[in-house]
Amino acid sequence: MIELKSPAEIEAMRAAGLVVAKALADVVAAVRPGVSTAELDELAEQTIRDAGAVPSFLGYHGYPATICASVNHQIVHGIPSKTQVLSDGDLISVDCGAILEGWHGDSAVTVPVGTVPAEDLALSEATRVAMEAGIKAVVIGNRLTDISHAIEESVHATERAAGTTYGIIREYGGHGIGTSMHMEPFLPNFGKPGKGPRLRAGMAIAIEPMLTLGSHATEELSDGWTVVTVDGSRAAHWEHTVAVTEDGPWVLTAP
Numbered sequence: 001m002i003e004l005k006s007p008a009e010i011e012a013m014r015a016a017g018l019v020v021a022k023a024l025a026d027v028v029a030a031v032r033p034g035v036s037t038a039e040l041d042e043l044a045e046q047t048i049r050d051a052g053a054v055p056s057f058l059g060y061h062g063y064p065a066t067i068c069a070s071v072n073h074q075i076v077h078g079i080p081s082k083t084q085v086l087s088d089g090d091l092i093s094v095d096c097g098a099i100l101e102g103w104h105g106d107s108a109v110t111v112p113v114g115t116v117p118a119e120d121l122a123l124s125e126a127t128r129v130a131m132e133a134g135i136k137a138v139v140i141g142n143r144l145t146d147i148s149h150a151i152e153e154s155v156h157a158t159e160r161a162a163g164t165t166y167g168i169i170r171e172y173g174g175h176g177i178g179t180s181m182h183m184e185p186f187l188p189n190f191g192k193p194g195k196g197p198r199l200r201a202g203m204a205i206a207i208e209p210m211l212t213l214g215s216h217a218t219e220e221l222s223d224g225w226t227v228v229t230v231d232g233s234r235a236a237h238w239e240h241t242v243a244v245t246e247d248g249p250w251v252l253t254a255p
Helices: 007-030 037-050 118-136 144-162
Strands: 067-071 074-076 091-100 103-112 174-176 183-187 204-207 210-212 218-220 227-229 235-237 240-245 248-251
Touching: 007 037, 007 091, 007 103, 007 240, 007 248, 037 067, 037 091, 074 091, 074 210, 074 235, 091 118, 091 235, 103 118, 103 235, 118 144, 118 204, 118 210, 118 235, 118 240, 118 248, 144 183, 144 204, 183 204
Parallel strands: none
Antiparallel strands: 067 074, 067 091, 074 227, 091 103, 103 240, 174 183, 174 204, 204 240, 210 235, 218 227, 240 248
16 A cells, blocks of 8 residues: 555655754764764764654664665665774765654765765766656656656666766665655666556655666675675665655655
């Protein structure tokens, strides 16, 4: 079942989304060489709790932290650690979720640490632009995979313009969100348009493309969470929670 929200419930999700936006803004401001991912995690948790909300990720299926901090070749679900200290040239993707009065917000950003290679910056920008293309397809009457197709086509357009290629992660993608963090429908980041359920007012979807500088092949580490690129190439991850409304897409996790 796909959860449909009333306008008032979408407003409540917006409040949760603003908490996530503030937590991510605080984390981004703290990213620099010498900072551990555990310190970033503590900061995000404090921001969320100060807002009267609860971290979505902490305890979710046993996950031990407030954020996912995925560095360099880590794609998603990287567990923050005191021993993972950021260095100049690193690329870190931070995924964060919060629950406020029973409603969820979920968002992710990729952040350069110090001076980062140009190809890494381009990778992150290509991922962000693909997310924006997906958001623009969140229109009443479209089908779910119209979003998927928009994301994939954006990636290919960037590839053609830059004369490069990116790996589009296939095993992980976007999802419905609302009274739970992960709900139906699952949203692939690639595929043909015109498939899946029609978008209706009151739906909310987390749109989150993940790209790599190499292959799309992934591997889950022995910690049971961290997903990395098999070829060791760097990865980027951007995400927003978006509501389907009569007036078009509403990005609930935008600042």
